[in-house]
Amino acid sequence: MIIVKTKEEIELMRQSALVVSKTLGMLAKEVKEGVTTNHLDTIAETFIRDHGAVPGFKGLYDCPSTLLCSVNEAVVHGLPTDISLKDGDIVSIDCGALMNGFYGDHAYTFEIGNVDEDTKKLMKTTKESLYIGIDKLRIGNRVGDVGYAIQQYCESHGYGVVRELVGHGIGRKMHEDPEMPNYGRRGRGKKFIEGMVVAIEPMINMGTHKVKQLKDGWTIVTQDGKPSVHFEHDIAIVDGQPEILSTFAYVHEALGITSDEEDKFRQKALVL
Template sequence: MIAIRTASELKLLRWAGHIVALCHAALQQAIQPGISGLFLDEMVEEIIRSNQAKPAFKGYRGFPNATCISINNGVVHGIPTRRLLEEGDIVTVDIGVQYKGYIGDSAWTYGVGSIAEEQKFLLEHTEQALWQGLNVIKAGIHLTTISHTIGSYAKQHHLSVVKELSGHGVGTALHEPPIILNYGKPNEGPILKAGMVLAIEPICNLGGGAIKTLSDGWTIVTKDGKNSAHFEHTIAVEEVGYTVLTSLADAGSFPAMVN
């Protein structure tokens, strides 16, 4: 069952999402060659905690850090390390925040310095797959219409979708119903209603869609070594359209926050 959030719950979810957005805004300025994933992770955790929130990933099923940092052929769940980012890398930073019991969740893939045209293509069209999926959202559509829209866009641009990974509902737990695939037939599954809160997150690869988990038990990479990108927003379904909750918008309505 997909929860319908009250106005007060949506306000808390928006606050949580806004803190996530503050972290991503800081990352945009900080990511450059010579910076380590561990440095970025510590920076994000400081922003989260300075805004009276908690890193939702830290301790989740034993995960050790505040962020998942996946580099190049890293797909998801990368553990931040002291490995220094290099010119031409791409790096995905996935951030979860818990604010007064409610969750914000967003991932973004960034280029490090000047990146190759192939990498630019991957980032541009994975992000666009996200927006294509978001732009069909409104009350009354079937859930799989989002999945179909994302998968069709990726296929049109010769990108592989990672089928084992999906979006999900968001609320008081990091992962709530429903599962939101990034491929499939349209017009199936639950009908969306205003007040539902969803994390939409296409994950696309330059090569094949096959993945494997490394020996740390967390880091997932592409089997063929080709690069992967991941873009995610948490949104609230509206009667017409949607609202991005992991956004800097309407900052005046939030408590004083620190970036």
């Protein structure tokens, strides 16, 4: 069952999402060669708590960490380690926060040093597919319309779209209805309704879409060992249209990136 949020609740969810956005922005300055993901996890927990929230992942489903850090062929759910990031790596950092009774949850894939051009293209396409999917989150469409749009765009570039892992509704629980696959058929699935809030999160692989889980019980990796990229936003349907609650603006500011990709999905001006 889809749990509809009031406009007041959506504003509370925006605050939760922005704590995550600010955390990712802080981490953007720290993600570099020689840094461990355990270090990133430690400073992220402190940052979230200092901003009046609690880590959304830590303790959820017995998750031991604040962040999930997936390096190179890791798709999602990578546990932080003491292994240093190295030049040419990519790392997808997924972060959650609980504030005012609501969760925020989104992710960004970062480059470390000199990343090869093929991987950069994968990152660019995956990020573009996120906004292509968000554009379909509007009254009159269904879950399958979002998944179809993401799948067609990524597969047209020769990439694998992960099937076993999907986006989700979000609210007072981290995972609510509906599931939001990154693949599907147009016109199929649950109808979008006013006040629903979801996390859309393309998980796109350089090669095969097939994945496997490591022995740690958490980390999901590509079966062929090729890189995978993950981007995620929290989005509400407000006045029939998609309204992004999270933002990559803090990451972009830290990295010196100029972007207007979120502008069409934001009814209220974002004040950094």
